Structure formats: C-alpha cells, structure tokens
Amino acid sequence: MNEKILHDYQPILKKIDKVIAWFQNSRLHLETWRDPDKANFKQWSRYLGLRRFLLPLWLVSFIVVYGLLNYLIHIFEQVLHYFQQILTGNFTSSINWFSFSYFTNSTFVSAKVYWILYFILMLFVSIRFYIWRQSYKPIEEYLTDATSRWSLTHELDQQYEVMPTDCLDTFNGSSGIVIGTAKRTLKEKLTGHSREYLSTEMTNSLLVGETRSGKGIFGIEKAIDGLSRTNHMDKKQSMIIHDPSMELYLKWKLLLEERGYIVKLFNLIDTYYSDSINPLNLVTYYYRQYLLGDTENIRNHGLDQALAEMATLCFSYFDDENAREPFWQDCASALFTAATIALIEESLLIQQTKYITIYTVLNLIAEMNANRIDNENHECLKRIEKSLIERKRLFQKYKDKSVLDVYFLTLPEGHPARIAYQDILASAPAKVTIGNVVSHLLTKMKAFRRPGNAKLTAISTINYLDLAFGKQPMAIFIVVSDQDKSNHALCANFIDQSFKELHKVGLRTATRKLPRVVNYIDEEFGNMVRIPNQATKVTDGLKVGIKHYFVVQNFEQLKKYGEQDAETIRANCGNIICVKTKSKDTREAIQKDLGLRANLSLSRQGRHFDANKTFTESTERIALITDDELARLPFGRTVVIRSMKTHDLKGKVINPYPVYNRDACIMKPTYEYLPYREISWDDVMSLYDEAEHSQIELDHLLYLLDVKEIGLKNKRLANRRNGIKEDSFDKEESESSRSNQSPTDEVKSIQKGKRTGGRTSVIPTISNQLTTTLDKRFDKLFPTEYALQKVNQCVSELLCTKMKNIVYDHYKSEENREWQEFNALIQNSNVLSLKQWLGQVPPQKIYEQVLIGFEKEIQTVDHVFHQFFIHTNYQTRLIEFVGKKNIHVLYVYARNHYKNDFIHYELFEQKLNTQNIEKLQQFLATVPRISLYRDICEGLKQIMDKKVGVSHDGS
Incomplete structure (x- = not known):
C-alpha cells in the first residue's frame, strides 16, 4: 500500500522536495543564521539588514516608484483638467481614478521634469533602504573576523560522491571512507534510506570515539563497507584490519567474500586456527640476493636490506621503553641476529630452507650454548679438525667454551654473523657471559617456543604483495588480544613488514603507485602494540597508495609514540571524525581545529512589567561547537574535520569547512541496512581444521649449526651459482664424517640426524x-x-x-x-x-x-551426582528417571542459573528432556558449568527427598 501511494504521488513529492530544497539550500535561509541550533533572531526585521534581501527589494521599488509616479502625474493632470471644466462650465469628461495605462504612460509632462521627480523619489527610497541596512544588518557577519562555519548541504553535494544505503549490489561508484550523510529527501524519509558521502581522496583518517559510543557502526564498519561496496573490481581497496575481539572477522568474512575478496585470518589468540606467516621470509629473500646475486652491487644491497629487516625484527621483539639497562636488549638483539643470519646462510647452501624459522633459531641457541667443549675429542672439534694434534691445540683455545662460541669464532673475519656476535663480546662487562645473554634472549622470546606460535611462524600462507597486485582484493584480519601481550611482537612485525614491502615495491612501479590501494584499519589503535616508525609510515604511505584509518578513544592514546610522533600522526590525517569523547584535552584540540564562529549577542533592559524594552546588540567569537556539546553528541551525530579536501567534483578549489552530521543528515547505523551473515567460532575451527602449519611436526624443525659447513661454504656457493646439484656431494661428506666417529661419539654427536631432517632435542x-x-x-x-x-x-x-x-x-x-x-x-x-x-x-x-x-x-560434584544413580542404567533418559511431574524442579534451578540468557536456557531444557544421564553428566562436568552442575544436584536431591516422603528441609 505504501509503495502504491508513493508511486501515485511521486511527481508531487518531487515538486515538494524541490521547493523545500530550494528554500533550505538558498542563501536567504541558510546564511542568515550561522548555526540552526543557535538561531538568535528570526524576526522579520532581521531580513531588512541583509544585502541579498534589500537588493531585490530595491529593484522592485524601482518599478513601483516608476508606476506610482506615472499614476500620480495622470491623476494630477485629470484633476487640473476637471477644475478647468468647472471654471468654463463646459463638462466634457469626469475624473477616471484608475486605469492600467496610468502606470505605464508618462507623456503628460516633459521628460526633464519627469526624470527629476523620479530621481528625487528614488533617492528618498535608497536613503530609507540604507537606513534599514545599517539598523538591521547582522553585525556578526560583517563586523567580526571569525571565518569558520559548518559546511552546507549543497556544497557537500558538489564535493563528494554519494553511496546509497539501498544499493548494496548495484553500486558502481568509487570506493572510499564514509564521512557523512546527505540530507534526506521526503522519499528517503518515508523509505528509511539515505545517501552517504564517500571521501575518495588519498588521505589518512582518524576516528575518535569512546567505548560503546558507536565508533563501530558509524565508523569502522562504514569504512569497510565504503572500501568494498563498488562493483568495479579494480576500484575495491585491500585492507589489513586489526581486530582485537575477532568481532569484525566473524561479521564480515562472508560478506567480503561475496564482494570478491580473498579473506585471510592471522589469529594470534588461537594460532592453530589461522593463516600463517614466517617473519624471516624477507630476511631470507634479501640474504639470498647477498649469496647468489649476479653483481657486487646486488649482493651488497641484499646484505644491507637483510640486516635492516633483522634490525626491525629485533626492535619488535626486544624493545622495552622501561628497561633500566638497554645493554641486555642490545646484546639479545645482536645474538639473535648472528644466529639467524648463520642459520639462513647454512640452510640456503644445503638447500633445506624449512629450517629457517624462529623456533629453530631459539632452539639451536639454547642447545649449542649448553654444549661445552670439555675434551679434545669433542664432536665439534672433530668436525673442524681430524688431526688429534690440531684438536689438542683447538681444545686449549676453546676449553670450557660453548659450541656456540666455537661456531661464531670460527667464522671468517667480516662475516655478518660473526660481526654481530663480536658486538656482544666487545660491549659485555667482564662479569657477563654469553650464557646470561642467552638466558635473557630466551626469556624475551619464550612465546615463540610455544607449539602454536612455533608452527604459525614456520611457513607462510599469506603473501603481502597480493594485497596490491592480486587479481582480487584481499582483506587480512589480525586477531590479537589487548590483554595478553605475549604475541604483540608478532602483530607489530606483521604490520611493519607488510608496509615496508608494499612501499618498496610501489616505488619501483612505473607510476610509483600500487595498482590497488591498501588500507590499514587499526581498531583500538591506542591499545595496539607500538608499530616501529609509525609516524613515518603515515607520511610516506600516501605516496604509493597506502592509507591508514586509526580508531582511538582519545588523542592521548597517540602519545605512546612520543609527543612529536603523536602530533605527526594526527596532523597527517585529512579526515578526523569525532563520534564522542569524554577526554577534555581531545575536545579542546578538536574545538581549536574547528575554529571560531561569529555570534550576535542581545541584551535587554527595562523595568519588569514595562512593555517598552531597550535592546542592545553586540558581537562575540565563540566555538563552532561547545565543549559540553562534543562530550554529549547524540547517537548518530558526528563531527568531521576534512583538512585535506581541496577540490570539488568539477575540479574547483574549495574551502573545506567542517561537517556536522545531524538532524536530516544524521548517520544511519550499519546494522539497519548491511546484510550481515555472521559465522561462529565453530565455523572458524572447521575452516582451519587442517591448516597447513598445524600439521607440522616440531621435531622436524630442529637443527644445529654445523661448524664443518663453514669450510664448505665456498664450494657449495659455487655449485649453487653454477646450478650444480649437490646430492652426491652431500652424501660423500656425510659418509666421510660418520666414518671417523665411534658409535658412542655418534650417539653424543650434536650433529646427529642433520642430513635426514633434523635431530631430536x-x-x-x-x-x-x-x-x-x-x-x-x-x-x-x-x-x-x-x-x-x-x-x-x-x-x-x-x-x-x-x-x-x-x-x-x-x-x-x-x-x-x-x-x-x-x-x-x-x-x-x-x-x-x-x-x-x-x-x-x-x-x-x-x-x-x-x-x-x-x-x-x-570430581567432588561428580561424586554427589553419581549417588543418585547407583542402581540406574546411565543410558536412561533423565526425564524418565525423575518423571515428567518432577522435571520442572530442574527447570527452576536451570532458569535461576541462566537468568536472562533465554537461548542457552532453552538449549539446556532440551537436553534435560532428550539426553541420557551419561551425556548430561559429560555436558555438566566442565569448569564454566560447575555452578549449574551443583544446582542440578541440589534439584535432584529435592526430587529424591520428595519421592521418599522427606521434605526439602529434611524434617
């Protein structure tokens, strides 16, 4: 019925809309009062001071005076002629007081006299108009130097593309961040739809909203929707989304896949159900250039980049602002760098890159440091020198040192791993040993030795470059707990590595831009781990097509990056969207950015019951929005500062006044129009049940650096560069090394199993x-x-x-x-x-x-539960045991337990009616349900007491 009415009256509605829009968007209506919420004067006299009102009125007066002068001249001529008739007694005509020609004909007097009279009258009218202008003009608009104001609806219509909320499958526009809502037409008000403005310019955005203020439904989710809605696949933008609660992933996965996205999950809360990434991939890539590069320049560049990536990794893992002695984190970084570089080199040369994992690095450091040189026949010395005489000399040199010391001190001078290791020896005080550094390193990186993290970082199923160069757009959700900080370093490293790789490749393209824009959407940015060089990323990313969308509760959360970097981050956000904040400093900063507006202040004087009052007008400069208004922004209202908007859709330069989404432009919550199909945690478990990294056997990742490989490096390197396979060479060396070992030595050997897939620690x-x-x-x-x-x-x-x-x-x-x-x-x-x-x-x-x-x-509750069923078959349904008349007692206990959680109560009620005693016991015997378990036991006691005629109180 409503649709039929809309169809029949659509032409009328359009005309009404046009009239309303003309008046509401006209300068006459909008620019008379700066702020519709604070319209001081709306009396008719207010218009008498406006030039845009007086000028048309003066033109009308020009015509009126012209007609009135002609009319008066005509009447004067007739009266004069009539008196002449009276004097002569010859009445030929009477006075005709009205004729349309009187207003247009002016031939009765000479032109000179006529125009003199006309000029005198118009001068009088103009003087009167000038008096009105000076008496009633809005002095706050002309006599105050404040220049800020809110953007007008018709201005925004000319500056931004719009995305209708009802065009979910047919939108063919651009992609961008939603920053506001267009003024709703009468039809949109009746249908509940709206049009949203899209900020498509290359700029960062910062959303400010306290907890539960709506920053999700008015900010983050609208941003994801705006970046992914368009049907043009090449215009869809890729996203890396920090999702601490996993809410966004569960809500958006299916919808993004329907829109053509490849959706990945980097789950640092439960690493077994996740895609995986090896943090050493980039280091390996660049170190391979160093080993196998065709030219000296390529090799030098590869080594430099590899060491730079290692420095970034170490910053993520070891940086501690509160550390009293930075020496420990510096030494741990140096040791980790040395071991990682050595492992990567050896793995590349023996063509066993599966060992290039952080888990392998940490285990080899721990074991090689624990293995001490205590005799001249130590297997490590045997690997270096076959001659007993030489081994004795080496034993004197390395006595009581660890195999780790021996390995790095055997490396040639200038080797990058040896240089990093010698940094520790050079800077460590006499009382500090490598063992102390190893202990500090393993403590700092204990999270990587957990099975889940070890597997997660062993292989990669995510390719950073697919974000920008893939045929389909990609969305990667990073799920990491705000409270458990053990995996925060992995999160920081993921964001840092992905940014640097995309930025580096973007600069090398022909256009120096990425083919697809990539967005970092940082939900709860204030609670995230510190990202290395975040301020630099904000400024450099836009050059190649990388944008950031920060979500904070207040500006103070940015200060963990330091005062200067915090200001840099904020200053490089072209869109600052305020949903609501209680932070006084944040509100003051937003007020300053909004600027001041001019305001007319009116004072009234006079006696209490005197009808004749004296009014005094004055001007003042006040904030565009007051401090308390910002603190209590109603649901759906947002304030947007858009400093980077420079041109409208036609390319004309604009003045980017701030936007206030309110009244007919209030924001529409995403849940009212987006077709979410949320998945559950069980769905995630099913999806990643056979994740590739979860199938890895950690024992197969264990490997120890082989000191013998140092001497074989040049030969292996030559073979790799010449493309020679090394199968026979490896076999020969392996058999040769075994021939010099006794059975006892072979068992004790720290190299056992290296050639056949690792050893067992x-x-x-x-x-x-x-x-x-x-x-x-x-x-x-x-x-x-x-x-x-x-x-x-x-x-x-x-x-x-x-x-x-x-x-x-x-x-x-x-x-x-x-x-x-x-x-x-x-x-x-x-x-x-x-x-x-x-x-x-x-x-x-x-x-x-x-x-x-x-x-x-x-077990305590189990014992009570089993007492009721000693002589009962556990396959019996509970309802059959207690009887249908008594089952309601258990319903009462269950209802008291679940309270307002009706869904879980109904599920449990169903279990009481259908499941046997054994399955019900298995369901209840868990920690979260232990209180329910006790309640059910209490209910069973009440039922059993009733059956034997004993009241609940035991009397």
Missing part, C-alpha cells in the same frame, strides 16, 4: 609433550564455545581465587611481573589467553596444579 621434546598433554586436559574442562569468553565470567570466584593462590605461592610476591600479568589476565582476558599463559609460564607445574584444582572441584 630431549628437553624441548619433553616440554612440548607435557604441554600438549596439559592442553588436552584443559580442553576437556573448557568446551570450545567458552574459548573467547572472559575468565572471570565463566570461572567461579572461588576457583579464580584458588588459581591466584597457586601462582602467588610460586612467585611469593605481589610485585612479581608474572603474578601481576596473571592477575590482570584473570580480570580482563578470555579462556584462550589463560590457556596460552599457563602453557608458556615456567615452571609447568603451575599449569598442572591449576588443572588438578579444577578437576578436584568437578
């Missing part, structure tokens, strides 16, 4: 097996649907306290860093983060003690 293997076993016990206690829930929401306060006591009893101090980290984790993080923390924190007995505490608690 005893300590890490035991550790990994124990962690895996504990993880399986943990998974039984916490079903998958609770993985992303907060710990304090699904673990009782009693059990949380018991966990804290276990951790505290181990560290014996509330000031201990691990204790503080665990305490914060219990309050703010989810179950997955708890599992990961327990799996990485030493010693592992903490993990085991926590699990034992959980299991004992469940």
Whole structure:
C-alpha cells in the first residue's frame, strides 16, 4: 500500500522536495543564521539588514516608484483638467481614478521634469533602504573576523560522491571512507534510506570515539563497507584490519567474500586456527640476493636490506621503553641476529630452507650454548679438525667454551654473523657471559617456543604483495588480544613488514603507485602494540597508495609514540571524525581545529512589567561547537574535520569547512541496512581444521649449526651459482664424517640426524609433550564455545581465587611481573589467553596444579551426582528417571542459573528432556558449568527427598 501511494504521488513529492530544497539550500535561509541550533533572531526585521534581501527589494521599488509616479502625474493632470471644466462650465469628461495605462504612460509632462521627480523619489527610497541596512544588518557577519562555519548541504553535494544505503549490489561508484550523510529527501524519509558521502581522496583518517559510543557502526564498519561496496573490481581497496575481539572477522568474512575478496585470518589468540606467516621470509629473500646475486652491487644491497629487516625484527621483539639497562636488549638483539643470519646462510647452501624459522633459531641457541667443549675429542672439534694434534691445540683455545662460541669464532673475519656476535663480546662487562645473554634472549622470546606460535611462524600462507597486485582484493584480519601481550611482537612485525614491502615495491612501479590501494584499519589503535616508525609510515604511505584509518578513544592514546610522533600522526590525517569523547584535552584540540564562529549577542533592559524594552546588540567569537556539546553528541551525530579536501567534483578549489552530521543528515547505523551473515567460532575451527602449519611436526624443525659447513661454504656457493646439484656431494661428506666417529661419539654427536631432517632435542621434546598433554586436559574442562569468553565470567570466584593462590605461592610476591600479568589476565582476558599463559609460564607445574584444582572441584560434584544413580542404567533418559511431574524442579534451578540468557536456557531444557544421564553428566562436568552442575544436584536431591516422603528441609 505504501509503495502504491508513493508511486501515485511521486511527481508531487518531487515538486515538494524541490521547493523545500530550494528554500533550505538558498542563501536567504541558510546564511542568515550561522548555526540552526543557535538561531538568535528570526524576526522579520532581521531580513531588512541583509544585502541579498534589500537588493531585490530595491529593484522592485524601482518599478513601483516608476508606476506610482506615472499614476500620480495622470491623476494630477485629470484633476487640473476637471477644475478647468468647472471654471468654463463646459463638462466634457469626469475624473477616471484608475486605469492600467496610468502606470505605464508618462507623456503628460516633459521628460526633464519627469526624470527629476523620479530621481528625487528614488533617492528618498535608497536613503530609507540604507537606513534599514545599517539598523538591521547582522553585525556578526560583517563586523567580526571569525571565518569558520559548518559546511552546507549543497556544497557537500558538489564535493563528494554519494553511496546509497539501498544499493548494496548495484553500486558502481568509487570506493572510499564514509564521512557523512546527505540530507534526506521526503522519499528517503518515508523509505528509511539515505545517501552517504564517500571521501575518495588519498588521505589518512582518524576516528575518535569512546567505548560503546558507536565508533563501530558509524565508523569502522562504514569504512569497510565504503572500501568494498563498488562493483568495479579494480576500484575495491585491500585492507589489513586489526581486530582485537575477532568481532569484525566473524561479521564480515562472508560478506567480503561475496564482494570478491580473498579473506585471510592471522589469529594470534588461537594460532592453530589461522593463516600463517614466517617473519624471516624477507630476511631470507634479501640474504639470498647477498649469496647468489649476479653483481657486487646486488649482493651488497641484499646484505644491507637483510640486516635492516633483522634490525626491525629485533626492535619488535626486544624493545622495552622501561628497561633500566638497554645493554641486555642490545646484546639479545645482536645474538639473535648472528644466529639467524648463520642459520639462513647454512640452510640456503644445503638447500633445506624449512629450517629457517624462529623456533629453530631459539632452539639451536639454547642447545649449542649448553654444549661445552670439555675434551679434545669433542664432536665439534672433530668436525673442524681430524688431526688429534690440531684438536689438542683447538681444545686449549676453546676449553670450557660453548659450541656456540666455537661456531661464531670460527667464522671468517667480516662475516655478518660473526660481526654481530663480536658486538656482544666487545660491549659485555667482564662479569657477563654469553650464557646470561642467552638466558635473557630466551626469556624475551619464550612465546615463540610455544607449539602454536612455533608452527604459525614456520611457513607462510599469506603473501603481502597480493594485497596490491592480486587479481582480487584481499582483506587480512589480525586477531590479537589487548590483554595478553605475549604475541604483540608478532602483530607489530606483521604490520611493519607488510608496509615496508608494499612501499618498496610501489616505488619501483612505473607510476610509483600500487595498482590497488591498501588500507590499514587499526581498531583500538591506542591499545595496539607500538608499530616501529609509525609516524613515518603515515607520511610516506600516501605516496604509493597506502592509507591508514586509526580508531582511538582519545588523542592521548597517540602519545605512546612520543609527543612529536603523536602530533605527526594526527596532523597527517585529512579526515578526523569525532563520534564522542569524554577526554577534555581531545575536545579542546578538536574545538581549536574547528575554529571560531561569529555570534550576535542581545541584551535587554527595562523595568519588569514595562512593555517598552531597550535592546542592545553586540558581537562575540565563540566555538563552532561547545565543549559540553562534543562530550554529549547524540547517537548518530558526528563531527568531521576534512583538512585535506581541496577540490570539488568539477575540479574547483574549495574551502573545506567542517561537517556536522545531524538532524536530516544524521548517520544511519550499519546494522539497519548491511546484510550481515555472521559465522561462529565453530565455523572458524572447521575452516582451519587442517591448516597447513598445524600439521607440522616440531621435531622436524630442529637443527644445529654445523661448524664443518663453514669450510664448505665456498664450494657449495659455487655449485649453487653454477646450478650444480649437490646430492652426491652431500652424501660423500656425510659418509666421510660418520666414518671417523665411534658409535658412542655418534650417539653424543650434536650433529646427529642433520642430513635426514633434523635431530631430536630431549628437553624441548619433553616440554612440548607435557604441554600438549596439559592442553588436552584443559580442553576437556573448557568446551570450545567458552574459548573467547572472559575468565572471570565463566570461572567461579572461588576457583579464580584458588588459581591466584597457586601462582602467588610460586612467585611469593605481589610485585612479581608474572603474578601481576596473571592477575590482570584473570580480570580482563578470555579462556584462550589463560590457556596460552599457563602453557608458556615456567615452571609447568603451575599449569598442572591449576588443572588438578579444577578437576578436584568437578570430581567432588561428580561424586554427589553419581549417588543418585547407583542402581540406574546411565543410558536412561533423565526425564524418565525423575518423571515428567518432577522435571520442572530442574527447570527452576536451570532458569535461576541462566537468568536472562533465554537461548542457552532453552538449549539446556532440551537436553534435560532428550539426553541420557551419561551425556548430561559429560555436558555438566566442565569448569564454566560447575555452578549449574551443583544446582542440578541440589534439584535432584529435592526430587529424591520428595519421592521418599522427606521434605526439602529434611524434617
């Protein structure tokens, strides 16, 4: 019916819209009062001071005076003629008081007299108009130097492309960031649709919104929609989205795939269900250039870039602003660089690049440092020298040193790995040993020795260049916890490496631009890990087509980059969108950027009941929007500062006044028009159930640097450059090395198994097996649907306290860093983060003690539960055991437990009606459901007491 009415009256509605739009967009209406919310005067006299009103009125007066003068002359002539008739007594005609010709004919007097009279009358009218102008003109517009104002609707229509909210599949425009809403027509108001302005210029954006203010539905999600909606595949923009809660990935994955995107997930909360990336890929790429480059220039460039990438990695992993002694992080960086470079070189030469992983680097450092030179027949010395006499000489040189020392000191002078290692020896105080540095390094990078992270960083299923050069646009969601910071370095490294690679390749294209624009959308940027050189990235990225969209709660969150860099980041954001903020400093900064407007102030004087008042007008300069208005922006209103907008759609230069989306231009929430089809965590698990990296056996990644390979480098390098296969060469060397070993030496050899896919490290293997076993016990206690829930929401306060006591009893101090980290984790993080923390924190007995505490608690309730069914078959349905009349008692307990969570209550009610006793017990015997388990036991007790005639109170 509504559609039929709209169709029948559409021509009328269009005409009404045109009239309304003409008046609302006319200078007469809009520019009379600067701010419609603060219109001081709207009396008719206000118009008498406006030039745009007086000039047309003066032109009308010109015509009126002309006609009135002609009329008066005609009447004067007739009256004069009539008196002449009276005097002569000859009445031939009477006075005709009105005729249209009187207003147009002026032939009764001479032209000279006529124009003199006309000039006198027009002079009088003009003087009157001038008096009106001076008396009523809006002095705030002409006598105040403030120049700021809000942008007008018709101006925005000429400056931005629009994207209708109802054209979800048929939009063929450009892609960009949504910065506002066009004024709704009458038809749009009736249908609920709107048109949104797209900022398509190459600029960064910064959105300010406090928690729960709507920065998602009015900012981030509109940005993703605006960048991906267009049907032109080449105009769609790629995105790297920081998604701390995984909400955006679950909501947008299917919709983006429908729009032609390749969607990737870099999941640092649960690394087994993720795409993977090896952080050493770029280092390997450039070091391969150094080893195998055709010219000296290419080789030098490759080495320089490889070392630069290593420096960036080390910054991400070891930088600590609060470190009292930077020496330790510098030494750890140098050792990590030395071992990584040595491993990459050896792996490339023996053509076993699978060993180029951070996990391999850390394990070889740990084991080679633990292996000491304690006799002249040590396998390491045997690999260097076959002669016993020479080995004795080497033993005197390397006695009590580690195999790690021997390897790096055997490298030739000038080797990049040896230079990095010697930096440690040169800077370390006498009391500091390499062992101390190794300990610091392994502590800092303990997260990479966790099985999940080790596998995640072993191979790559994400290619950074596909973001800009792929046939399809790509969206990569980075899921990382704000609370668990153990994987933050991986996140920082991912963003840093992807940016540098895209920027470098973009500068080398013919246009010095990437073929597809790439956007970094940083949700909760203030809580993200510090990104290396972020201020530089903001300024340099736009050159090649890389944009940033920062989302912060206030400007103060930018200060973790330092005052200067924070200002650089903010200054390079051409669109600053304010949803709402309580930060006083942020509001003041936004007010200053908005500027001042002129305002007319009116004062009134007179006695209380006196009708004749005296009014005094004065001008003042006030903020475009007040401080308190910014603090309480209503839902849907946004303020946009668009400093980088320079031209309209026709190429004309414009003055980019700020935008205030309100009233008919209020923003429409994305959930009202976007067709979301959210997926669940179970869907993610199914999608990545057989992820390539999750199938890796960590034992196959273990490898130790071979000191013998140092002497073989030149030969292997020559063979690689000449394209010679080395299968027979490897076999010959391997057999030769084994022939000089006794069976006992071969067992003890640190090189055992190197040629056949790595060796087995005893300590890490035991550790990994124990962690895996504990993880399986943990998974039984916490079903998958609770993985992303907060710990304090699904673990009782009693059990949380018991966990804290276990951790505290181990560290014996509330000031201990691990204790503080665990305490914060219990309050703010989810179950997955708890599992990961327990799996990485030493010693592992903490993990085991926590699990034992959980299991004992469940066993206690299990014992009570089983007492009710001692003589009952566990395959019996519960409803059959208690009876349909009594099952309602359990419903009451379940309803009290779930409270307002009706969905889960209905699911559990269904289980009570359909499942047997055994399956129900398995469902209840988990940590998150332990309180429900107790309630069900209490309900069963009540039912059993009733059956035997005993009341609930036991009387």
